[in-house]
Amino acid sequence: MDIELSHRACDTWRAMKTAATIDVTVPENRKLELELPPEVPAGKAKLLVMVEEQAEGRELPEATVQSIDGRLRLVLPEGADIDWEQVSVKRSRDERTKKFLGMG
Amino acid sequence: MNVRVAFDTSSLLPLVLPAHPRYQWVKPWDEAVRAGRIAGLVLAHARAELFATATAIPGIRITPKAALQVIEELLQGLEVIPGSDEVYRAAVARCALVGVTAGGVYDALHVIAAELAGATAIVTLDVGDFERFRIETSPRIIVPPDGGGLL
Numbered sequence: 215m216d217i218e219l220s221h222r223a224c225d226t227w228r229a230m231k232t233a234a235t236i237d238v239t240v241p242e243n244r245k246l247e248l249e250l251p252p253e254v255p256a257g258k259a260k261l262l263v264m265v266e267e268q269a270e271g272r273e274l275p276e277a278t279v280q281s282i283d284g285r286l287r288l289v290l291p292e293g294a295d296i297d298w299e300q301v302s303v304k305r306s307r308d309e310r311t312k313k314f315l316g317m318g
Numbered sequence: 319m320n321v322r323v324a325f326d327t328s329s330l331l332p333l334v335l336p337a338h339p340r341y342q343w344v345k346p347w348d349e350a351v352r353a354g355r356i357a358g359l360v361l362a363h364a365r366a367e368l369f370a371t372a373t374a375i376p377g378i379r380i381t382p383k384a385a386l387q388v389i390e391e392l393l394q395g396l397e398v399i400p401g402s403d404e405v406y407r408a409a410v411a412r413c414a415l416v417g418v419t420a421g422g423v424y425d426a427l428h429v430i431a432a433e434l435a436g437a438t439a440i441v442t443l444d445v446g447d448f449e450r451f452r453i454e455t456s457p458r459i460i461v462p463p464d465g466g467g468l469l
Contacts, residue, residue, distance in 0.1 A: 244376065274379035279387055283345060284352070286391045287336045288372060288380055296375060298339055303327045304444065306371045307421045 243295075321439075321468055323347070324359040324432035324457065325396065326425070327367040328443040334372050334388050340443055343462035346469050347441055351395055356468060358396040361405070361431035363424070365393060399431040408434070412451055425451060432457050439466055 238246060275291035282289065290296065325347070332338035333348050351358035368389050373380045399405070409426035413419065418426065425444065429451040432440045437457045442448050445461040452459065460466035 276379040279384045282336050286388045288334055288388050290337045290378055294378055301375050303367050303371050307424050311421050
């Protein structure tokens with residue numbers, strides 16, 4: 215559990231009562247653990263993630279083009295830890311569909 | 319005449335990114351195409367899907383030029399099926415026929431293109447998504463590492 219995150223969510227919710235907005239820094243592993251405070255009533259909720267600083271502004275490790283097994287391939291930087299479930303054609307299509315619906 | 323085999327985007331993505339966990343599964347298909355043992359087909363739409371997916375890996379920068387270079391070389395060895403109005407209309411009609419909605423139409427595009435191009439088989443890593451579009455005359459679906467008796 216991310217204690218600080220939960221406390222801030224709790225404080226914000228007490229003040230706002232209907233919606234809690236908290237600022238977080240997305241960690242390198244992109245994993246945030248959030249336990250909602252007991253004051254937040256059970257029921258339907260929307261979890262909205264907004265990233266203010268776009269990735270283009272950061273220095274990201276870059277893939278290189280190399281010949282592997284007789285063909286040009288995109289070789290990822292050494293030590294790159296990729297969540298391959300996030301890299302799928304289906305996910306890419308779904309995001310585009312959401313964009314068409316005005317949800318992305 | 320070589321057996322004509324269509325590839326969907328999911329089966330080509332690992333060939334662009336050898337770190338992909340399914341790279342070893344699809345590599346024999348790539349080798350079969352390059353050796354001329356089979357004729358590889360792909361719908362033109364896959365070019366855009368490959369680019370969109372390969373350049374969107376979280377935390378890694380893949381330049382558009384690098385992606386272009388690799389994708390173009392990969393598709394050079396394949397027969398590219400144009401994304402004609404006939405393909406798109408038939409794909410939407412197939413969705414209506416089998417009751418599929420939303421993004422499923424993109425899978426239907428690949429199935430229809432393979433049918434129109436006279437493919438014997440479709441290679442994909444998303445078997446469930448493709449089986450639902452098959453009709454009696456459709457190419458069979460092959461999911462690597464299965465070689466379907468063609469490798």
